Amino acid sequence: MLTDRPAGPLSRNTAVDDEVLGRLRDLCDVGGLRDLAATIDNLVGFVRDDLAAVEEGLATLSTGDTLVGEAGASLVHLGGKRLRPLCVVLASRVGSARASAVRDIAVAAELVHNATLLHDDVIDHADRRRGRPTARVELGNAASIFAGDYLLIEALNRVQRAAVPGVMEGLLGTIAEMIRAESLQLENRGSLDASEDLYFQVARGKSAALFSWALGAGALSGGASPELCRALRTYGESIGVAFQLIDDLLDLVGHHSNTGKTLFSDLSEGKITYPLIVVLDREPALADTIRAIAAEPAPSWGGDGLASPGSNGDSSANGHPGGANGAGRERERVLEAMVRHNVEATCRDLAASYIDDGIEALADVPDGPARRALTVVARASVLRER
Numbered sequence: 001m002l003t004d005r006p007a008g009p010l011s012r013n014t015a016v017d018d019e020v021l022g023r024l025r026d027l028c029d030v031g032g033l034r035d036l037a038a039t040i041d042n043l044v045g046f047v048r049d050d051l052a053a054v055e056e057g058l059a060t061l062s063t064g065d066t067l068v069g070e071a072g073a074s075l076v077h078l079g080g081k082r083l084r085p086l087c088v089v090l091a092s093r094v095g096s097a098r099a100s101a102v103r104d105i106a107v108a109a110e111l112v113h114n115a116t117l118l119h120d121d122v123i124d125h126a127d128r129r130r131g132r133p134t135a136r137v138e139l140g141n142a143a144s145i146f147a148g149d150y151l152l153i154e155a156l157n158r159v160q161r162a163a164v165p166g167v168m169e170g171l172l173g174t175i176a177e178m179i180r181a182e183s184l185q186l187e188n189r190g191s192l193d194a195s196e197d198l199y200f201q202v203a204r205g206k207s208a209a210l211f212s213w214a215l216g217a218g219a220l221s222g223g224a225s226p227e228l229c230r231a232l233r234t235y236g237e238s239i240g241v242a243f244q245l246i247d248d249l250l251d252l253v254g255h256h257s258n259t260g261k262t263l264f265s266d267l268s269e270g271k272i273t274y275p276l277i278v279v280l281d282r283e284p285a286l287a288d289t290i291r292a293i294a295a296e297p298a299p300s301w302g303g304d305g306l307a308s309p310g311s312n313g314d315s316s317a318n319g320h321p322g323g324a325n326g327a328g329r330e331r332e333r334v335l336e337a338m339v340r341h342n343v344e345a346t347c348r349d350l351a352a353s354y355i356d357d358g359i360e361a362l363a364d365v366p367d368g369p370a371r372r373a374l375t376v377v378a379r380a381s382v383l384r385e386r
Helices: 015-030 034-059 067-077 083-092 099-123 135-139 141-162 167-187 196-221 226-253 274-282 284-295 327-340 343-364 369-383
Strands: none
Touching (some): 034 083, 067 135, 083 099, 083 369, 099 135, 099 167, 099 196, 141 167, 167 196, 196 226, 226 274, 226 343, 226 369, 327 343, 343 369
8 A cells, every 4th residue: 555645536637547547448358358357447446546646747747948848748748558657556556655756756667768769769760659740850859869868867856756775776777778778779770680589688678677667666665575576577577578569560560540650660760570570580582572661761651551642652553552563562561471471469479478477477466456457457468559
């Protein structure tokens, strides 16, 4: 339990935190996990105040009346899945934590995540994020980079204010791990020889490390034992890898209205992700097609991953957007190969195996609402379409 919770619900509108839990419920319903969907209904009241406090902290993020501050706050205020703050909150409930400390750590987790997005958008020349033009498009690369730095400093300030032993040291180590992973990905950008081992090194550093820290920091804030903290960090790493697998899959087969970003963007940025590693392994003849896609600037791709009318690829008489030999047709070839070789099922099955590992790591966590909620978060993350 949290030891300094507010007496009643926060006055802040709880629509966002209800949306987080509602989205998980819907995913479980669609995926046939109705028992977990029912569990979420029972858990809504368990974390609502805590998630509302996190939203309050994010909503009141100071911009310092600067362009950089506004750029950083603007991305945060666009929303997002808020899974990392949710993980902090749930892990804190394994023990007994100060609500103010949990709020600060949860806010910090979301700020670090958003900082990496602002930096990534510059590195990747990304044009869309959460359905909107990126900060680099609207304000320039420098503003986006400094906005990311601003969010990192704000995150560190909040962790320092939380004053939970071990949490600051863990975050500094996590940021260093994320930078190493980014460097490794940068060194191998554009190479079709990327191995599964390399992919998972990057996934653990870029995505799983922050999930793992969020779970461990939440547990530390609740005074959990070293054994429980390790178990929750292991859980966090497993769901972080699974999350990255699904994220990379949706870059190819998702719908832009769900993902909020341009499809095939990873490949256009020179990143060879796990779904592409699989399809290349099963159909090596696609190497030239994939290389050609990676070499082209990304136009405005439609929801099915094909070029939209009026983009860089013109419509052709045969009905293939982008022309029979254009970029749209090249993407069609990749998508068709993914269907032939059941790549989506392969990716989701592998993500599910990571989820199983994560849930297994919770074996030492006492049974209760927190553990059940963490199981729901894990299961639902494989079903997501955004």
